[in-house]
Amino acid sequence: AQSVTQPDIHITVSEGASLELRCNYSYGATPYLFWYVQSPGQGLQLLLKYFSGDTLVQGIKGFEAEFKRSQSSFNLRKPSVHWSDAAEYFCAVGVRGNEKLTFGTGTRLTIIP
Amino acid sequence: DGGITQSPKYLFRKEGQNVTLSCEQNLNHDAMYWYRQDPGQGLRLIYYSQIVNDFQKGDIAEGYSVSREKKESFPLTVTSAQKNPTAFYLCASSIAGTGELFFGEGSRLTVL
Numbered sequence: 001a002q003s004v005t006q007p008d009i010h011i012t013v014s015e016g017a018s019l020e021l022r023c024n025y026s027y028g029a030t031p032y033l034f035w036y037v038q039s040p041g042q043g044l045q046l047l048l049k050y051f052s053g054d055t056l057v058q059g060i061k062g063f064e065a066e067f068k069r070s071q072s073s074f075n076l077r078k079p080s081v082h083w084s085d086a087a088e089y090f091c092a093v094g095v096r097g098n099e100k101l102t103f104g105t106g107t108r109l110t111i112i113p
Numbered sequence: 114d115g116g117i118t119q120s121p122k123y124l125f126r127k128e129g130q131n132v133t134l135s136c137e138q139n140l141n142h143d144a145m146y147w148y149r150q151d152p153g154q155g156l157r158l159i160y161y162s163q164i165v166n167d168f169q170k171g172d173i174a175e176g177y178s179v180s181r182e183k184k185e186s187f188p189l190t191v192t193s194a195q196k197n198p199t200a201f202y203l204c205a206s207s208i209a210g211t212g213e214l215f216f217g218e219g220s221r222l223t224v225l
Binding site: 009041046090095097100101103 | 119148155157161203215217219221
């Protein structure tokens with residue numbers, strides 16, 4: 001079965017600084033990979049997804065992620081964070097032909113002025 | 114606007130009572146899901162349905178039940194058999210085969 005690890009429970013960065021959130025997955029074949037964002041008390045919104053092809057994917061709100069097969073990673077990056085980026089971020093992995101996604105435990109992002 | 118509507122947003126119940134959470138979507142998606150979210154545990158799949166009148170257990174189905182009588186609707190019942198029902202419940206839907214989930218705003222259930 002697939003699994004997802006987000007090793008950072010909480011990250012604090014200064015507004016305007018760069019950001020990288022880590023995600024490692026465990027699965028034998030090429031998975032579908034997703035990053036979702038959740039504001040407090042809200043549902044989740046899709047930031048970006050990787051199915052195949054170019055390993056660097058662009059998403060909404062200026063986010064990007066890079067799929068690295070050799071490292072089983074799909075880290076999320078943003079060159080300059082804004083106060084509105086404060087939220088919880090979830091990485092998820094899916095399997096081709098299977099409707100189920102497996103989510104990581106999330107990384108809470110705090111932005112300081 | 115197309116989307117997923119969950120109701121109620123907040124719900125309180127006494128121990129021993131069953132409660133049903135509503136989830137409606139107008140995205141014409143075939144697949145629908147229920148997730149439970151607890152602090153520090155991410156999202157855990159309760160039930161999912163890929164087609165009307167069919168559904169499968171997820172990872173934590175015990176104490177929950179669902180039905181899928183219409184494509185648009187996928188209600189979740191939290192029964193008295195669920196030992197720790199206080200949680201945030203999220204409904205989602207997807208186009209079959211993509212795995213890309215669209216989420217509702219969630220329902221927070223508190224057992225008093």
